[in-house]
Amino acid sequence: SDREHPTQKPIGLMQWCVQNTAAPGSVVLDPYAGSGTTGVACLSLGRRFIGIERDPTHFDTACRRLEVAHRQPRLFAEPEPKPVQEALL
Numbered sequence: 385s386d387r388e389h390p391t392q393k394p395i396g397l398m399q400w401c402v403q404n405t406a407a408p409g410s411v412v413l414d415p416y417a418g419s420g421t422t423g424v425a426c427l428s429l430g431r432r433f434i435g436i437e438r439d440p441t442h443f444d445t446a447c448r449r450l451e452v453a454h455r456q457p458r459l460f461a462e463p464e465p466k467p468v469q470e471a472l473l
Contacts, residue, residue, distance in 0.1 A: 389419035389445065393422075398424070401422075402426055403429060408431065409431070411431070411433070411434060412431050412433050412434070413436075417437040417446050419449060421449075422435070423453070424450065424453040427454055
């Protein structure tokens with residue numbers, strides 16, 4: 385099994401959740417980070433991530449997975465939205 389945590393979610397599922405709840409450039413907070421799947425999903429989608437995990441084993445796993453994900457290039461990066469100057473009048 386590829387799971388490193390008893391309730392680990394598929395990255396694709398967490399990417400879907402992040403895409404549909406967090407705008408590009410926003411910060412996602414996961415107070416129960418577990419093995420870091422939400423953080424990996426955030427990195428792959430260009431969202432910032434704050435994770436909290438109290439279990440040292442799962443914390444170490446999450447840190448390792450996030451370091452690996454951070455080194456991966458984003459092949460299908462979403463373009464950054466261009467700034468729009470709204471009319472003043």
